[in-house]
Amino acid sequence: MIVTIKKSAIAILLAGCLQTVSAGQEAYCAGMPGIGCAVEAGVAAGPKKELKKVRFSVSMHCGNCVRKITENISFEKGVKDLEISLEDKEVTVTYDPAKTDPDRLAEAIRSLGYTVERQKSDDTVEKE
Amino acid sequence: MKIIKHIRYVIAIIACLAGIVRNASGQVAVADTAGLYGERKDSLDAAVSVSRQDGNFLKKGSPIRTEVISSAGLHKMACCTLAESFENSASVTVGYSDAVTGARQIRLLGLSGVYTQMLDENRPVMRGLASPFGLSYVPGQWLESIQIAKGASSVINGVESMTGQINMEHRKPTDEKPLFLNASVMSDTKVDFNAVSSLQMGYRWSTAILGHVSGNFKSFDHNHDGYMDDPEMLQFSLANRWLYMADSGVQVRFGFKALQDSRRGGQEGYDHEKYSLSNTLPWGSDILNRSLNGYLKVGIPLAEDNSRNIAVVADYTLYDMDSWFGSTKYLGRQHSGFVNVLYQHEINGEHKFTAGLGSTYDRLDEDFARTVLYPDPAFASVSKKGLTSLFNAGVFGEYTYHAGDKFTAIAGVRGEWYSRDGFKCSPRATVKYSPVEQIIIRLNGGRGLRYSMPLVDNIGVLSTGKAFKGMFNDHILEDSWTYGGNVTYYLPFGASDNTYISFDYFHTGFGQQMVVDYEHEVNVIDFYALDGRRSFTDNFQIDFNVEPVERFTVTATFRYTDARIELKDRGLVEKPMTSRYKGVLNLQYATRLSKWIFDFTASLNGPSRVYGFMEGLEDSDGNLLYKDGHTPAYPMLYAQITRRLKGLDIYIGGENLTNFRQKNVIIGAARDRDGIVNPRQPSFDASAVWGPLMGMKFYAGVRFTLWKKH
Numbered sequence: 001m002i003v004t005i006k007k008s009a010i011a012i013l014l015a016g017c018l019q020t021v022s023a024g025q026e027a028y029c030a031g032m033p034g035i036g037c038a039v040e041a042g043v044a045a046g047p048k049k050e051l052k053k054v055r056f057s058v059s060m061h062c063g064n065c066v067r068k069i070t071e072n073i074s075f076e077k078g079v080k081d082l083e084i085s086l087e088d089k090e091v092t093v094t095y096d097p098a099k100t101d102p103d104r105l106a107e108a109i110r111s112l113g114y115t116v117e118r119q120k121s122d123d124t125v126e127k128e
Numbered sequence: 129m130k131i132i133k134h135i136r137y138v139i140a141i142i143a144c145l146a147g148i149v150r151n152a153s154g155q156v157a158v159a160d161t162a163g164l165y166g167e168r169k170d171s172l173d174a175a176v177s178v179s180r181q182d183g184n185f186l187k188k189g190s191p192i193r194t195e196v197i198s199s200a201g202l203h204k205m206a207c208c209t210l211a212e213s214f215e216n217s218a219s220v221t222v223g224y225s226d227a228v229t230g231a232r233q234i235r236l237l238g239l240s241g242v243y244t245q246m247l248d249e250n251r252p253v254m255r256g257l258a259s260p261f262g263l264s265y266v267p268g269q270w271l272e273s274i275q276i277a278k279g280a281s282s283v284i285n286g287v288e289s290m291t292g293q294i295n296m297e298h299r300k301p302t303d304e305k306p307l308f309l310n311a312s313v314m315s316d317t318k319v320d321f322n323a324v325s326s327l328q329m330g331y332r333w334s335t336a337i338l339g340h341v342s343g344n345f346k347s348f349d350h351n352h353d354g355y356m357d358d359p360e361m362l363q364f365s366l367a368n369r370w371l372y373m374a375d376s377g378v379q380v381r382f383g384f385k386a387l388q389d390s391r392r393g394g395q396e397g398y399d400h401e402k403y404s405l406s407n408t409l410p411w412g413s414d415i416l417n418r419s420l421n422g423y424l425k426v427g428i429p430l431a432e433d434n435s436r437n438i439a440v441v442a443d444y445t446l447y448d449m450d451s452w453f454g455s456t457k458y459l460g461r462q463h464s465g466f467v468n469v470l471y472q473h474e475i476n477g478e479h480k481f482t483a484g485l486g487s488t489y490d491r492l493d494e495d496f497a498r499t500v501l502y503p504d505p506a507f508a509s510v511s512k513k514g515l516t517s518l519f520n521a522g523v524f525g526e527y528t529y530h531a532g533d534k535f536t537a538i539a540g541v542r543g544e545w546y547s548r549d550g551f552k553c554s555p556r557a558t559v560k561y562s563p564v565e566q567i568i569i570r571l572n573g574g575r576g577l578r579y580s581m582p583l584v585d586n587i588g589v590l591s592t593g594k595a596f597k598g599m600f601n602d603h604i605l606e607d608s609w610t611y612g613g614n615v616t617y618y619l620p621f622g623a624s625d626n627t628y629i630s631f632d633y634f635h636t637g638f639g640q641q642m643v644v645d646y647e648h649e650v651n652v653i654d655f656y657a658l659d660g661r662r663s664f665t666d667n668f669q670i671d672f673n674v675e676p677v678e679r680f681t682v683t684a685t686f687r688y689t690d691a692r693i694e695l696k697d698r699g700l701v702e703k704p705m706t707s708r709y710k711g712v713l714n715l716q717y718a719t720r721l722s723k724w725i726f727d728f729t730a731s732l733n734g735p736s737r738v739y740g741f742m743e744g745l746e747d748s749d750g751n752l753l754y755k756d757g758h759t760p761a762y763p764m765l766y767a768q769i770t771r772r773l774k775g776l777d778i779y780i781g782g783e784n785l786t787n788f789r790q791k792n793v794i795i796g797a798a799r800d801r802d803g804i805v806n807p808r809q810p811s812f813d814a815s816a817v818w819g820p821l822m823g824m825k826f827y828a829g830v831r832f833t834l835w836k837k838h
Contacts, residue, residue, distance in 0.1 A: 041483070071833070074721040074722070075774030075775075077723070080721075081721065111834070111837055
């Protein structure tokens with residue numbers, strides 16, 4: 001068991017340092033004690049997530065609507081962030097495309113009793 | 129003093145002119161009969177593009193300095209009851225009435241909670257008999273928000289609000305939540321269950337059913353003084369609220385609330401039927417409270433744009449309190465009625481007025497008998513049996529002038545006939561001025577009147593062995609003037625636009641007051657009218673709110689109170705048992721989408737002057753407990769972690785994490801045989817409470833919300 005852990009640690013260390021180097025952080029990594037470098041590098045070695053943003057026009061009319069959408073859509077699978085503007089009647093959802101898509105999000109809002117229209121023009125990509 | 133008089137005259141003249149003369153032409157009200165007309169103001173305020181609500185904040189648009197405790201604020205702590213909802217606020221201080229009954233009392237502007245008008249969606253509640261335990265009878269989880277308005281507020285709901293108004297907004301029938309459930313358990317074995325169901329039956333009808341059960345399985349005596357720290361309690365309450373919205377714009381709201389609460393405190397094994405001053409059976413209190421409330425609110429628009437409308441508000445409460453404290457019996461039944469008929473007219477964007485008729489009626493049936501060990505037999509036994517009626521009715525008017533967002537002035541007057549005191553005129557005025565967008569200046573002042581109920585207002589006096597003298601069975605009309613102001617400056621930094629610093633000053637002075645004097649004679653509580661003596665409080669407060677980085681909120685507030693009263697044969701003294709200051713720091717951090725919320729609250733509670741008879745008290749080592757005649761300042765810490773999932777909140781937390789407790793809560797000479805304070809002596813006193821009675825407590829709870837789907 002101990003051997004296995006050590007092997008894993010070395011693998012992370014190697015992969016991490018390689019990744020870190022490729023990220024152009026050699027000086028930072030070199031200045032760290034071995035294990036620190038491994039931890040930092042391990043994190044840096046994680047796959048980059050691409051997040052997307054979609055904007056919907058939603059038939060909201062009051063603060064209760066804002067609350068209802070916030071309380072429900074925040075916990076939909078794949079939702080990473082949410083902005084709601086009652087003034088503009090807009091709901092902007094940042095989501096993980098590996099876990100959900102705009103149609104599912106639109107349907108989730110629709111199931112709360114609102115009409116939903118996707119604003120296709122604003123489908124931007126973010127990185128986490 | 130002259131300046132004060134001048135200010136009063138000016139307020140009176142402005143208000144009378146505006147209220148009476150303008151009424152003839154028609155007028156306004158900022159006050160919220162709006163509850164009858166569509167979405168409530170606070171709901172609209174919440175309609176901004178945020179996904180997270182502030183917990184406690186100053187309401188920007190309100191002409192009167194109003195602190196809002198939102199649903200997020202109500203979720204910051206265990207908040208089992210309304211009383212506990214104020215722990216984050218420096219404006220309101222919460223304490224115990226005594227060490228026996230568990231009754232909580234608040235102080236606003238340094239004065240007892242009886243001088244604060246409690247409103248349930250703008251209907252006066254917790255009056256008279258319903259007041260001593262009222263704060264424990266509103267489950268925090270039933271509420272959507274609380275608004276604390278400081279100073280002389282609107283005259284529309286009466287002028288019993290001397291230091292301010294606290295309005296509670298319940299969960300609404302129109303909430304699209306068919307089921308809300310909450311359960312929590314505390315380390316002291318207190319459990320609390322709440323269920324709310326909001327149902328909409330078509331467009332017109334909606335209803336909310338609210339249920340509550342709470343109690344403790346066991347009560348403890350952690351300080352081993354022979355008296356339980358908290359009473360054994362069991363409470364049930366059920367409410368049903370209805371809303372009907374007709375196509376014509378007519379709105380009808382009605383509902384009822386039923387409540388039963390029993391609590392047994394003091395020494396374990398107390399039996400009021402067997403207890404007497406001549407035996408050695410345990411002393412305690414045994415209280416059964418039952419209440420039934422019904423209300424009706426009707427709003428009828430008289431114009432298509434609702435610029436003119438009529439509203440009728442009627443409320444009835446039956447309240448029964450059967451209580452025994454050692455050899456004292458207090459059985460009371462109160463019928464309370466409240467009626468308000470209002471006409472509102474918004475002439476244009478600048479001028480509005482409200483005029484109406486209002487009345488309050490209390491019929492109190494009391495059976496009170498008290499026997500104590502006091503040398504003078506004339507005072508050793510006192511009693512009262514019979515009916516008391518307190519009634520007032522009159523007219524009111526309130527005029528509001530708006531000059532855009534920059535300036536608002538409200539002048540109101542209420543002229544009422546009081547059954548025991550004749551006609552009284554109560555003017556009030558409010559000004560809000562915003563010279564630039566970032567600065568808001570508010571001023572207000574006016575008169576407050578209320579009938580005192582000496583025993584009920586001071587329920588702690590029954591948990592003593594002291595003799596009662598004076599007017600304890602009388603009901604004088606208390607008369608006060610409160611004026612003050614607030615400056616709020618919105619600062620241009622922070623992650624939200626709600627960064628502000630705010631300063632308040634308020635002064636309340638009494639023209640007439642029921643004085644409950646523990647210091648006039650040894651082992652006596654003397655009840656007498658202020659009658660020309662002085663009684664006043666000055667309050668200063670500073671509030672600061674900022675969100676330094678996204679989702680991290682810091683709220684700091686500090687209040688300083690100077691409360692003074694002129695007691696018989698003692699002159700002007702610092703008002704006893706009134707803490708000089710309170711500071712509160714609240715930190716909240718929420719992760720993205722508020723999936724985790726971390727709350728931390730620290731408060732520092734300043735010293736209070738103790739009663740004269742407490743100055744010589746010593747602890748078990750022979751050291752003076754109150755060296756300079758004041759209680760020590762003490763800190764309180766609270767922390768809570770909330771995990772939020774879809775439809776489910778799970779929270780754990782701790783209260784009083786410094787484990788601070790008031791020592792020697794039960795005052796009097798101890799018995800030789802067991803070292804326990806003997807309750808059968810005139811120096812016995814369990815009502816001198818200034819600090820926490822319970823030590824560190826932990827709790828865990830869960831909230832489940834089912835949202836309506838379409």
